[in-house]
Amino acid sequence: MRFMMLMLPAGHGQAPPDARPSKDAVESMMRFNRSLQEAGVLLALDGLHPPSAGVRVSLVNGKVKVADGPFAETKEVVGGYWMIDVSSREEAVTWASRCPLAAGDTVEVRQVFEAADFPPEVRKAAEGFGELGQSAG
Amino acid sequence: MTATDIHRAIDAVWRIESARLIAGLARMVRDVGLAEELAQDALVTALERWPESGIPDNPGAWLMTAAKHRAIDQLRRRKLIERKHESLSHEPEFGPTDERLELETMLDDDIGDDLLRLIFTACHPVLSAEARAALTLRLLGGLTTDEIARAFLVPEPTVAQRIVRAKRTLAEKQIPFEVPRGEERDERLASVLEVLYLIFNEGYAATSGDDWTRPELCNEAMRLGRVLAGLAPQEPEVLGLLALMEIQASRLRARTTASGEPILLPDQDRSRWDPLLIRRGLSALDRIEKLGGANGPYALQAAIAACHARARSAEQTEWARIATLYAALARVMPSPVVELNRAVAVAMASGPEAGLALVDQLADEPLLRNYHLLPSVRGDLLSRLQRHDEARGEFERAATLARNVRERSLLEQRAAACAEASRSAQQPF
Known part of the structure; x- marks a missing residue:
């Protein structure tokens, strides 16, 4: 089963647009990444620019509002993710607990939906989506 | 955490750590079977202790330490017995004490080489294909005998015996715990890949039984494939x-x-x-x-x-390219099954007659005599040529040869559809 581990680094919401992880932080994260890869469970991973360099698009009073970062209310924001394929939820949690964390960092473990998780009418509505995602990739 | 939670968490740790543990131990004791027993003993100890003490921060290192203690006990005991037999007194050869066998040296980069050695040993050609698959799932996948038995739809004692025999064979033939070099490496790597693909295929196109696919086996084969790709x-x-x-x-x-x-x-x-x-x-x-x-x-x-x-x-499939690739495959891996697939691709690219001509060349191929896909492909091509009666005969023959229940019923349906098409072709209305 597939899980996404979402990295929610402490202070990422307030980090300046040009903030980059330190060499040490990258090194210890690479060790973790390698351990996932060596165990054969890693499918994909990415790190994200800070939210201050991002844009928020939301619906406010029926209108689409576009706002550039930084944002005022940003406690827990995603800094990166790992997509892993493991045999149980416990295995995903065990991996997450090995992630090198700084004080206040959080890794959120979320299972990826399978088609079987949906009733048939929802599955029907999702038809054709994979094809779109594929041609994009 | 409840007792069930703890057991699930221990299962997860085992799944992640067991291969590394066995690989590291096998390097110490030079016996894959013994290494696996030591690792299992460590797991039993963990199952006894962790529900009370909690799971340690570094469970892999904990298991390795526990297993090494057992290993050293065993080596001491063996030495003692030998000494009694020989009535000689000399310093034990195992030398380093458990303190000196630093955990770090066991768990550092070398573990990658150990894992590679373990894969090559578990897939040694001296073992039968079934034994290699079972041993690989057991030693590298961390699967229980029961899980392997369920995956391959064979009784648990059969798998247990396969594994015991395989370990004994490796010990008796004194198969070294090493990564082969030079020409031997290519040959042995082929054996490793064959085992992984066998495991995958058993899940992808279940050869027998009620289920057409068993995705867990596919996932396990892919996981091991990724491990191997990381190591090599x-x-x-x-x-x-x-x-x-x-x-x-x-x-x-x-x-x-x-x-x-x-x-x-x-x-x-x-x-x-x-x-x-x-x-x-x-x-x-x-x-x-x-x-x-x-x-x-x-x-x-x-x-x-x-x-x-x-x-x-x-409709957008590039069949001409597929036909070319099959021709290249037939050159590096000549096989009637590849030829049959090439025939299918040619039929798709250039029409059923061209495909049928190639299939008919395979009619007397002894390796395909009981292969259900030969009559199945022939039936398909004949039905596309509107030769429904001949097609029906081929599908019926294919159905009697298919071992998978689902596949058999699909072929029976196609035979029935041909019979129907033949009837309607004869009646103008």
Whole structure:
């Protein structure tokens, strides 16, 4: 089963647009990444620019509002993710607990939906989506 | 945490740590069977202690320490017995005490080499294919005997015996715990890849039983393939096998109906193919190209699978390219099954007559005598040529040869459809 581990680094919401992880932080994260890869469970991973360099698009009073970062209310924001394929939820949690964390960092473990998780009418509505995602990739 | 939670958490730790543990121990004791027993003993100790003490911060190191204590006890005991036999008194040869066998040295980069040694040993050609598969799932996948038995639909004692015999054979033949070099390496690597693909295929196209696919086995084979690709990143055929498995597995959820009936490739809902696995497979193919390994048997099979993966609809499949790739595959891996697949591709690219001409050349091929896909393909081509009565005969023959229940019923349906088509062809209304 597939899980996404979402990295929610402490202070990422307030980090300046040009903030980059330190060499040490990258090194210890690479060790973790390698351990996932060596165990054969890693499918994909990415790190994200800070939210201050991002844009928020939301619906406010029926209108689409576009706002550039930084944002005022940003406690827990995603800094990166790992997509892993493991045999149980416990295995995903065990991996997450090995992630090198700084004080206040959080890794959120979320299972990826399978088609079987949906009733048939929802599955029907999702038809054709994979094809779109594929041609994009 | 409840007792069940703890046990589940210990299972997860075992799944992650067992292969590394066994590999590290096998290097110490030079006996894969003994290493596995020591690791199992450590697991038993953990199952006794952790529910009370909690799971340690570094469970892998804990298990390794526990197993090493057992190993040293055993070595001491063995030495004692030997000394009694020989009535000689000398310093024990095992030398380093457990304190000096630093954990760090066991768990550092060397573990990668140990894992590679373990894979090569478990897949040693001295063992039968079934034994290699069972031992690989047990030692590298961390699966229990019961899980392996269920996956292969054989009784548990059969698997248990296979594993015991395999371990004994490795010990008796004194198979060294090492990564082979030179020419032997290629041969042995082929054996490793064969085992992984066998495990994958057992899950992908279950040869017998009620279920058409058993995805857990596919997932396990892919996981081991990724482990191997990480350990041997310069081997294009390892990447080729991994790409092949990932692209094929991308179709897993589209290959069966909700009730488990098989859906053949042209009829699959391509939107249900897994784009992430396809992307991984295609990027592995790029790397294979850069490594200059595009003509390896697995790389070619992966390239063929990629042709299907890239086609947005069955009609858009590049059959001419597939036919060319099969011809290349037939050169590096001559086999009547490859020829049969080439015939199918040629039929799709140039019409059923051209395909049938190739299939008919295989009619007397002894290796295909009991292969249900030969009459199945012939039936398909004949039915496309409107030769329904002949087609029906071929599908009926294919159905009697198919061992998978679901597949058999699909072939029976096709035979019935041919009979129906033949009747309506004879009646003008």
